[in-house]
Amino acid sequence: MTQAGGTITLTVAQAILRYLAAQYIEIEGKKTRLCGGGFGIFGHGNVTCLGEALHDHQDKLPLYRGQNEQGMGFAAAAYAKAHLRRRFMFCTASAGPGTANLLTSAALAHANRLPVLMLCGDTFITRLPDPVLQQLEHFGDPTLGVNDAFKAVSRFWDRITHPAQIMQSLPAALNTMLDPADCGPAFLGLPQDVQGWTYDYPLAFFEDHVHRIRRQSPDADEVTEAASLLKSAKRPMIIAGGGVQYSGAVAELTHFAEVHSIPVVETIAGRANMVAIHDLNIGPLGVTGSDSANAIAQEADVILAVGTRLQDFTTGSWTAFDKHAKIIGLNAARHDAAKHMSATVVGDAKLGLLALSTALGDYSTPEDWTAKARTERGKWDDYVSENTRIGNGPASYAQAIGAINDACDPRDRVVAAAGGLPAEVTANWRTLDIGTVDVEFGFSCMGYEIAGGWGARIAQSETEPDKDTIVFTGDGSYLLMNSDIYSSVLTQKKMIVLVLDNGGFAVINKLQNNTGNESFNNLIADTPTATNQIRVDFEAHAQALGAVAETVESPSGLPEAFARAKASDQTYVIVMKVDPYEGWTTGGHAWWEVGTPHISDSEKVTQSHKDWEATRPRQRKGV
Numbered sequence: 001m002t003q004a005g006g007t008i009t010l011t012v013a014q015a016i017l018r019y020l021a022a023q024y025i026e027i028e029g030k031k032t033r034l035c036g037g038g039f040g041i042f043g044h045g046n047v048t049c050l051g052e053a054l055h056d057h058q059d060k061l062p063l064y065r066g067q068n069e070q071g072m073g074f075a076a077a078a079y080a081k082a083h084l085r086r087r088f089m090f091c092t093a094s095a096g097p098g099t100a101n102l103l104t105s106a107a108l109a110h111a112n113r114l115p116v117l118m119l120c121g122d123t124f125i126t127r128l129p130d131p132v133l134q135q136l137e138h139f140g141d142p143t144l145g146v147n148d149a150f151k152a153v154s155r156f157w158d159r160i161t162h163p164a165q166i167m168q169s170l171p172a173a174l175n176t177m178l179d180p181a182d183c184g185p186a187f188l189g190l191p192q193d194v195q196g197w198t199y200d201y202p203l204a205f206f207e208d209h210v211h212r213i214r215r216q217s218p219d220a221d222e223v224t225e226a227a228s229l230l231k232s233a234k235r236p237m238i239i240a241g242g243g244v245q246y247s248g249a250v251a252e253l254t255h256f257a258e259v260h261s262i263p264v265v266e267t268i269a270g271r272a273n274m275v276a277i278h279d280l281n282i283g284p285l286g287v288t289g290s291d292s293a294n295a296i297a298q299e300a301d302v303i304l305a306v307g308t309r310l311q312d313f314t315t316g317s318w319t320a321f322d323k324h325a326k327i328i329g330l331n332a333a334r335h336d337a338a339k340h341m342s343a344t345v346v347g348d349a350k351l352g353l354l355a356l357s358t359a360l361g362d363y364s365t366p367e368d369w370t371a372k373a374r375t376e377r378g379k380w381d382d383y384v385s386e387n388t389r390i391g392n393g394p395a396s397y398a399q400a401i402g403a404i405n406d407a408c409d410p411r412d413r414v415v416a417a418a419g420g421l422p423a424e425v426t427a428n429w430r431t432l433d434i435g436t437v438d439v440e441f442g443f444s445c446m447g448y449e450i451a452g453g454w455g456a457r458i459a460q461s462e463t464e465p466d467k468d469t470i471v472f473t474g475d476g477s478y479l480l481m482n483s484d485i486y487s488s489v490l491t492q493k494k495m496i497v498l499v500l501d502n503g504g505f506a507v508i509n510k511l512q513n514n515t516g517n518e519s520f521n522n523l524i525a526d527t528p529t530a531t532n533q534i535r536v537d538f539e540a541h542a543q544a545l546g547a548v549a550e551t552v553e554s555p556s557g558l559p560e561a562f563a564r565a566k567a568s569d570q571t572y573v574i575v576m577k578v579d580p581y582e583g584w585t586t587g588g589h590a591w592w593e594v595g596t597p598h599i600s601d602s603e604k605v606t607q608s609h610k611d612w613e614a615t616r617p618r619q620r621k622g623v
Contacts, residue, residue, distance in 0.1 A: 007200040012163045012190070013053040015199070016119065018206050019170050020090070021060040025178075025211045027086055034174070034211055035117070036079060036089050036462070037062035039072035043094025044133065045121020049195035050092055064458070064491060067483035069093045073105020074448045075455030075484065076116045078415065080109075081438055082459035085246050086213060088115040088177055089455070095121030095192065096134025100146050104445065106153040109185040112242075112269070112442035113309075115177030118154075122147050122189040125161050147189040155184030160191065163199030178211055180246065180332035180348065215247075216332060218347030218355055226304075226328045226345050227359035233302035235369045236262050239285060239314070242269030243307020243331060247349035250434050253306065254278070256353045261365040262304070263373035265293035267314045268426050270307065272437040276430035280370075282377045283588075286320055287313040288423035288441075290588040292380035296373045297321055304328045304356075307349045309336045313441060316590030318620040330356070340620060383587050388428050390555045396583025397424040400500055400576060401472070403558040405430055407566075409467055413438065415456055416472040417448035420507035420584070421500070425472060427588045447481030449473035450497060454484040457493040468496055468566060475501040478538065482545070488571045489546035496565045497547070497573045499538045506580035515596050516608030523580055542573035549573040591615045 010018065023034040040063050042051050054063050066072035069091065076089040093099040099120040109116040123135050123145055131137050138144040151157045156176040158169045173186035230236055244253050250273055257264050257280045265285040266273055274281040283290030285297055297303075297320045305327055308314060315321070318340070329337035330345040330352045337344040345352050386392060388402025397420055408414075410432035416425045417440040425439055438456060440448045453471035460469055478499050488495050504523035512522060519526040525533065542549035548570050552561050558576065565572035593616075596609040 006203050008203055008206070009198050009200050011049060011053065011196050011198050012160060012166060013049040013195045014056075015163070015166055015201050015205075016050075016170065017053040017057045017061060019166070021057055022206050022208050023174065023211065024208060025086055031210060032087065033060065034087060035061060036083075036087050036458070037064065038090035038092060038119075039064045039066045039075055040092040041066050041069055041072065041094065041098055043098050043121070045095025045098070045192050046092050046119070046190070046195070047094070049192070050119060050190065054092070064487070067487055068481065069098050069101035070105050070447065071451035071481055071484050071487070073102045073116060073118075074108065074445070074451035075458070077105060077109045077112065077114045078438060078448070078452035078455035079459045080114045080116060081112070082413065082456045084248070084435070085113075085115055085178075085183055087459075088117060090117040090119050092119045093121065095123060096146060100149070103149060103153060106150055106185045106187065108440065108443040108445045108448065110153045110155065112440065113183045114185070115183055116185040117173060117177065118150070118185060118187045120147060120187065120189055122159060122191040124193045125191040126193055147187070150187040153185065154187040155182055156186040158187070159189035160194055163194065163197050167201070167205055174211070178213055180214060180216070181334065215348040215351055216346070218330075218345045218352045222343075222345045223352070223355045223359050226330070226343050227356055229302055229326055229328060229343055230304065230356070230360060231363050234366055235296075235300050236302045236304065236365055237296055237300035238262050238264045239267060239303060239305040239308055240264050240270045240273040241267045241306060241308025244270055244273045244349050245435055247307060247332070249307070249348075249350035249353055250274075252350050252353040256357050259357060260360055260363055261367070261370050263296055263365075263370060265289075265297065267308045268422065268439050268441045271426060271429070271439055272431045272433070272435050274431070275433065279374055282373045283380050284426045285314055286316050287590045287592045288426045288588070289590060290380045290427060291383065292373070292376035294320060294588065294590050295376045300325055302326050302328065304330060305342065306330045306353065310339050311442070312592065317593035319591040319615060319618040321620065323618070323620055380588070384428050384430070387585055387587070394579035394582045395555055395576065396578055397421060397500055398428045398583065398585055399555040400498060400558060400578065401425055401428045403555055404470060404498065404562055405432075407559050407562045408432070408470060411436060411464055411467045413456055413460055413467065413469045414472065415449060415453045415469060416440070417452065417477065418444045418446040419474045419477055419505070420502075420510070421472045421474055423507070424585055427585045446477045449477050450482055450495070451484040453495045453497065454488045454493060457488065457495050458491075461493060468494070471495055471497040473497060473499055474506070475499065475503070475536065475538065476505045479536065482541070485542055485547050485571060485573065486545040494569060495571050496562070497542070497571070499542075499573060499575045501535075501538060501575060501577045502580040503535070504580065509580065510584065511594070514608070515594065515612065516600075516602060516604035516606070538575040539573070542575075547571040547573045549575065551575040591618070593619075
């Protein structure tokens with residue numbers, strides 16, 4: 001490297017890392033490095049150039065060695081979520097299949113609006129050695145490759161074709177990842193040759209820069225209109241989404257609800273906006289929600305949706321609300337604020353709630369409505385207490401959740417994802433403290449649990465190292481992606497993993513049965529080609545990956561096993577079998593639109609279709 005005047009000669013890879021190391025963010029008055037480091041698996045396409053640069057920056061940007069690129073992306077997404085989107089990590093993968101493995105995790109980050117930076121190898125820009133190893137050739141378009149697939153799952157996409165380009169692309173990528181309205185993954189394709197090319201970069205490009213998350217003030221006219229609508233309400237309700245936490249608006253939400261006496265229901269992403277015992281927290285809403293939240297949603301006349309994208313599990317495929325209810329969308333993203341012809345308040349949740357509260361003045365919800373909501377929540381609490389009680393029927397997810405909930409620290413972080421556990425955790429987990437629940441259900445992605453737990457633990461070790469990350473996973477997700485148990489062991493980022501084994505994909509089997517279909521190819525026992533009915537020894541497998549592991553025979557053994565896991569300084573896996581048919585949470589469900597056969601030779605399937613469609617008249621048609 002040579003310096004001349006106000007420039008420095010660097011390779012593209014060296015310049016990228018030098019730039020990232022100089023980016024900071026101000027969090028609660030403290031200057032912190034914006035990028036927490038990265039996850040990487042080397043191969044041709046990133047090892048010789050980006051790897052060289054990473055080696056020289058490892059003190060500022062630590063690189064965690066992943067076992068699978070998809071898991072790296074999940075870990076990076078969970079890290080960003082734990083840091084409330086104010087910090088991110090990058091993922092680097094080699095050209096070809098290494099990069100292609102990141103597609104699913106990029107889609108997860110996109111669906112959940114999470115910042116992840118992907119620095120991925122690409123084919124040679126000169127094309128002199130073409131076709132290279134692992135290159136896909138498109139005969140009519142030589143510019144098209146695997147990396148172009150990321151355009152569908154990235155908020156920002158670029159291919160670096162000249163060294164000077166990063167001076168535009170890198171700031172644009174970071175600004176996208178930090179924008180409350182457009183937040184999501186950013187992808188930079190790095191051709192193998194371009195990574196090593198040099199350029200005389202201005203030194204000013206590498207000066208320390210402190211970022212701050214933009215807070216957009218809402219439009220005064222939109223606030224006035226929304227306040228007028230709320231003042232007319234006799235039965236108002238607040239839907240609190242994940243955006244409440246990302247905005248840092250938890251205190252403002254609570255104050256708003258208390259001052260105006262408005263019941264609050266939570267989305268899955270907003271599951272820890274209020275503690276369970278707050279008397280205005282009426283419970284989780286929707287398909288995997290609570291009877292209490294769904295009951296008041298059916299009667300609410302004005303709904304203030306704060307920081308939520310209103311996906312179908314929240315809205316019950318738009319049957320959860322009265323057809324004539326008016327919706328106010330308070331959201332940093334115009335796209336989300338305007339859904340279903342909502343009255344929009346486009347802006348930051350914290351500033352929006354403060355402005356709305358001022359405009360509402362002394363408005364307070366009629367006491368009988370708030371009292372009814374609290375009564376409904378009391379009935380739901382009684383249901384959950386019985387549902388999670390050890391000894392209430394065969395071993396179930398709910399009993400396991402209840403046992404851990406009773407024994408954990410209020411600041412322990414809970415992670416769950418696809419399968420039956422997101423619904424069961426959402427319905428049965430009693431939030432003990434704010435921001436302690438990560439149920440990934442935006443992309444409903446199997447395999448997130450353990451990888452995401454690792455990323456969450458990395459983030460937690462930076463802020464609350466004395467607390468634990470608790471992962472709930474089923475046997476299906478465990479078998480799909482478990483190698484980051486080994487990652488956590490290697491990096492000494494302890495997790496407590498609950499593996500609840502129901503013998504296959506039991507929740508999809510339940511959906512299969514609920515729509516009149518026969519069990520087929522979901523439970524291992526009902527898989528025709530599974531002629532050898534052997535069960536996996538998850539305890540032995542976890543031990544082989546370096547974790548401490550034990551098996552409990554029933555939920556009654558969980559409290560003591562969990563105490564041993566808490567006392568351990570190593571990743572600890574607890575395995576328990578649960579019943580695939582009995583013990584599911586039967587309360588708290590809303591209608592969910594599922595494509596069912598209009599005709600079938602099976603009378604059960606045909607009747608189920610008719611029954612399913614019978615609820616469709618309640619579905620809102622966008623107005």
